[in-house]
Amino acid sequence: MALKADLSALKDGYLRWEKEGNSPFFPVVQSNQGNTVTVEPHGDLIMFGSCDYLGLSQHPVLKRAAIEAIEQFGTNTYASQLICGHTRIHRSVEDRLSGMSDGRAAIMFPSGMSASQGVVATIASSEDVVINDRLAHSSLFMGSRLSGAEVRTFPHNSMKRLETVLRESAGKRRRIIVVDGLYSADGDYAPLDRITELAAAYDALTVVDEAHSFGSVGPNGLGVADHFGVFDKVDVVIGTMSKTLGSIGGFVLTHDWFERELRYMSPSYTSSRGSAPAVAAATLAALDLLDAEGDRLRRRLVENTESVTARLREAGCDLLNTRSHIVPVLVGSEDKTVAVAHWLRGRGVMVAPFVYPHVPAGSGRLRVGVSSRHTPEECEQLVASVTAAKKEFDF
Structure with a gap:
């Protein structure tokens, strides 16, 4: 959505959350192991906050193509x-x-x-x-x-x-x-x-x-x-x-x-x-993979998405009008949304908190990014964790 500078939101929200030590923004990723990222100070988290919808960013074919392009053309x-x-x-x-x-x-x-x-x-x-x-x-x-x-x-x-x-x-x-x-x-x-x-x-x-x-x-x-x-x-x-x-x-x-x-x-x-040549080469490799495996990966993405959304709706979560692998879980206030995101990271699950001014005031949400790479067990952990957070924070 269109954004305008809002210094009051910065001072009363983002900077205050930083000072209080519960800001979920700008996490520092120490390592990445497929669907699991190591984020200080939480440790290993299942990544449900990314836009890597088919899981290709960690694919060895893309990594190899990027390395070969650097060797041939340099870094820029x-x-x-x-x-x-x-x-x-x-x-x-x-x-x-x-x-x-x-x-x-x-x-x-x-x-x-x-x-x-x-x-x-x-x-x-x-x-x-x-x-x-x-x-x-x-x-x-x-x-x-x-x-x-x-x-x-x-x-x-x-x-x-x-x-x-x-x-x-x-x-x-x-x-x-x-x-x-x-x-x-x-x-x-x-x-x-x-x-x-x-x-x-x-x-x-x-x-x-x-x-x-x-x-x-x-x-x-x-x-x-x-x-x-x-x-x-x-x-x-x-x-x-x-x-x-x-x-x-x-x-x-x-x-x-x-x-x-x-x-x-x-x-x-x-x-x-x-x-950068490495970026172009990774993109070309991804397009090759889509040509060969795109139908299968998209079917898997739909299966994971349907599983997650059905279970979250059964738990009473408001998912707005989503019809895709982007699953917004409406929380409400900015403070509560940030608190829930921080709480979930303490329990091994990383989702993306969206608050004002990135969404309308009072409509803070957890943005869950489902991937075809997620396993049924990881989807189950996500649903269980969000369901527990809903009871803990009453949203």
Whole structure:
């Protein structure tokens, strides 16, 4: 969601929790052994707080590919990609992404955030209107403001209000609808079937950030647009390598004309060095694994997710409207959410606490990231621990 600086939240919340010694933020990981991380001062914790949805970040094939790329190309690229280019590995990643998406042009960015900012800031201008879902990622709002376009919003997933804004914006050169495919704090999907219908009816462009869904959602693993069967109707798809692909970086899939505009004119691309060769190689290896094992891994992810969500709902937990491997457990107040997250770490389970201003005030939650790599026993420990915390803290 869009963020604004809130110094009172920093002083009265985050800094106070640090002083009290129960802050769950900025944990220091000493080592990583698959699904278990060693975090000071808690010791070994089962990781349920990450976005490593298919468990690829610890895969030996990715590690080996990264090491080999360092040996061949060194630890970084040379300068701006506009001037000094990138390696053949980077080009192979772009070619592979293009092939996965039926020939769409693909361009790698150094991060998902720079991709989101770059897309919106480049595609829109002062003659246009950018229409954001109010829970869209902060990077999309940042790009919207940088573009100089009029910025409008609609309540989360409200198609009635979106249509009203589209109708009211008839005089603009471009109307650009900007949404997440899968919302990272709520776990629900954008109704892209309906959004693309409205875009066609009102001659609007659609930009979809599939950061949390590319590789893990849809029959072809292309995200929520793939899930709804409308991938070909979305104008710009933004993705990241740092979630399902187990690497780092961002990418864009779009029409040829816009890919060239991004590559030559987007500051977050032209003024940034390309991803390290090791990162590009790990990404390419992850795409190979998705091609070979993606269907199996996604089925396993669904099984784990259904098991966890069913058991947590039986225990009376409020999981909002999640329909994905992002499982938010609503707690309520910021203080209680932080206390619960800290308590769970003391019992061997690490989840991600989301509090204001990253979610609306009073709607603090534990964000559980389920992975295909989690075992039934680990899922059982998660459910048992959260259920015990619910009784202990009454949420």
